[in-house]
Amino acid sequence: MKAQGKDSLVSVTASAIPGYRAGTWTIDPVHSEVAFVVRHMMVSKVRGRFDAFEGVIVTAPDPLESSVTARIDLTSLNTGHTDRDSHVKSADFLDTEKYPSMTYRSTAVRAGGDGFLVEGELTLKGVTRPVPLTLEINGFGPDPDGGTRAGFSATGDIDRNDFGVSFNGLIPGSGGAILSDKITISLEVEALLDQPG
Numbered sequence: 329m330k331a332q333g334k335d336s337l338v339s340v341t342a343s344a345i346p347g348y349r350a351g352t353w354t355i356d357p358v359h360s361e362v363a364f365v366v367r368h369m370m371v372s373k374v375r376g377r378f379d380a381f382e383g384v385i386v387t388a389p390d391p392l393e394s395s396v397t398a399r400i401d402l403t404s405l406n407t408g409h410t411d412r413d414s415h416v417k418s419a420d421f422l423d424t425e426k427y428p429s430m431t432y433r434s435t436a437v438r439a440g441g442d443g444f445l446v447e448g449e450l451t452l453k454g455v456t457r458p459v460p461l462t463l464e465i466n467g468f469g470p471d472p473d474g475g476t477r478a479g480f481s482a483t484g485d486i487d488r489n490d491f492g493v494s495f496n497g498l499i500p501g502s503g504g505a506i507l508s509d510k511i512t513i514s515l516e517v518e519a520l521l522d523q524p525g
Contacts, residue, residue, distance in 0.1 A: 355383040357379075364511050366510075367510070391444075400430050402417070459484055483513060
């Protein structure tokens with residue numbers, strides 16, 4: 329198959345997004361979720377989320393020129409267990425007293441498969457590493473208050489050791505790690521149009 333040029337690829341991509349709107353959007357934390365999953369004891373998964381975050385999405389006229397910036401309040405960690413939350417916030421893991429937030433900044437967007445791949449940089453505990461996210465655009469439409477909203481889903485993986493979140497322990501008798509190094513990130517984002525593009 330002959331490779332398509334950038335203009336052809338963008339044309340196909342834009343036409344395949346129903347109701348696409350260019351503009352600047354503010355993430356609505358009430359209708360969004362920043363969640364993660366980590367394997368525990370090699371037999372199960374523990375899920376958690378961050379309850380406080382903010383961000384801005386810019387959907388460009390050329391969708392591949394779009395961007396996102398976000399800040400997540402690490403002190404808002406919620407795994408459904410108070411003692412576990414306190415431990416994860418401690419210097420053993422996130423050290424939220426010294427590093428109360430993490431940030432994400434996209435650097436590029438490209439088409440891939442049935443959706444998009446967002447290239448970006450995650451900064452956590454003073455360390456910045458590239459973290460790509462697989463993105464699905466869920467749609468654009470009006471809300472009951474006369475505004476316009478957009479929805480996105482994104483997933484990605486990080487190795488927590490890359491960010492100095494390396495505390496662990498061994499399972500007695502097996503030698504296996506209590507926690508996996510891989511953390512799976514899952515984002516459900518609803519955003520409100522602030523300024524049409």
